[in-house]
Amino acid sequence: MSAQEPTPSRMAREIAEIPQAAARLLDGGQGAVASIARALDLGRISHAVVSGRGSSGHAGTHLRYLLETRLGLSAAPAAPSVVTRYGAEPRLAGALYVLVSQSGRSPDLIAAAEQATAAGAQTIALVNDPDSPAARACRHVLPILAGPELAVAATKTVVNTMLAGSLLVAALSDDEGFRRAVEAAPKRLGEALTLDWSDWARHLASAPAGYVIGRGFSLGPAREVALKSAEVMGVPVLAYSAAEVLHGPKAAIRAEHPVLGLDPGGEVSESIASSLSALAQAGAPVFASCGARPRLQGLSAGGDPALDAIALLAPAYRALEAEATRQGRDVDRPPGLRKVTETL
Numbered sequence: 001m002s003a004q005e006p007t008p009s010r011m012a013r014e015i016a017e018i019p020q021a022a023a024r025l026l027d028g029g030q031g032a033v034a035s036i037a038r039a040l041d042l043g044r045i046s047h048a049v050v051s052g053r054g055s056s057g058h059a060g061t062h063l064r065y066l067l068e069t070r071l072g073l074s075a076a077p078a079a080p081s082v083v084t085r086y087g088a089e090p091r092l093a094g095a096l097y098v099l100v101s102q103s104g105r106s107p108d109l110i111a112a113a114e115q116a117t118a119a120g121a122q123t124i125a126l127v128n129d130p131d132s133p134a135a136r137a138c139r140h141v142l143p144i145l146a147g148p149e150l151a152v153a154a155t156k157t158v159v160n161t162m163l164a165g166s167l168l169v170a171a172l173s174d175d176e177g178f179r180r181a182v183e184a185a186p187k188r189l190g191e192a193l194t195l196d197w198s199d200w201a202r203h204l205a206s207a208p209a210g211y212v213i214g215r216g217f218s219l220g221p222a223r224e225v226a227l228k229s230a231e232v233m234g235v236p237v238l239a240y241s242a243a244e245v246l247h248g249p250k251a252a253i254r255a256e257h258p259v260l261g262l263d264p265g266g267e268v269s270e271s272i273a274s275s276l277s278a279l280a281q282a283g284a285p286v287f288a289s290c291g292a293r294p295r296l297q298g299l300s301a302g303g304d305p306a307l308d309a310i311a312l313l314a315p316a317y318r319a320l321e322a323e324a325t326r327q328g329r330d331v332d333r334p335p336g337l338r339k340v341t342e343t344l
Helices: 010-016 018-028 030-039 054-071 107-118 156-173 176-183 185-192 198-205 216-233 266-281 305-311 313-326
Strands: 047-051 075-077 095-101 122-127 140-143 210-214 237-241 259-261
Touching (some): 010 018, 010 313, 018 156, 030 140, 030 156, 047 054, 047 107, 054 075, 054 156, 107 122, 140 156, 156 176, 156 305, 176 185, 185 305, 198 313, 210 216, 216 266, 216 305, 266 305
Parallel strands (some): 047 075, 047 095, 210 237, 210 259
């Protein structure tokens, strides 16, 4: 009789659900997206502000690149402490203010969104719980429909948040090609889950530190992978733009520091490959699907870079969970962390 297979972690099960969660959003979220798009008058919006922390903040970084490249709106990250700690009241009339929060329960994000709404901003909550306090703080709500997520390390909610932002931008830009690319996301995510990035995770497990390099649409995902590496592997990992890493951080990268490159293709692909090549020549072990000698499996050609940047989260999540579990770490309950982090 063969030994019984170990029960998969909650994190592993939730990673496996990513394509289905994406399909659920695309099936059930179109109505909310269309309603918000009808309500917003882009001609009266001067700029955008995106608010979020942790994984939600990384999804917000991805959204800011979409808002700037697809809609031409200058987009900046919010600093909730300006409201909650300094007592300031930013002048946000004419702004599009997007609150990104999977739980919808962080007091500082809620307070800042309430102030933005009172100041006249067009506020939108991207949340997994449409009845959360964050949702009530905003004029519009876009549920990400990821379903319950029990593991402390967020995975499917992060992917669905980025996809929800992409759906919204596709509707606001009236870009049929981009909309079709978003609707193809479940299939692309399914492909991404078959990619084997275990070699990178094994090297990271024994490293004193690591680095993740992205740029443009993959900068938010790079920061997200760095966070997940710290959460589930207990290894400090820093994320940098390919445009920034050579300006100083390169001096700290050694042969014992694995570097993961996230290249989704498109306009920044050459920049990412060039920076990774420079780091490899300096002696760093580089893991990427681009370059002359790729060490990782990559997605098939033909995808949209904004969506492929999201899809690259899937093999990174899967590799981190598998390696951490192999080491005997409890990936569902990282030490000292809770599912909902409340900051003031």
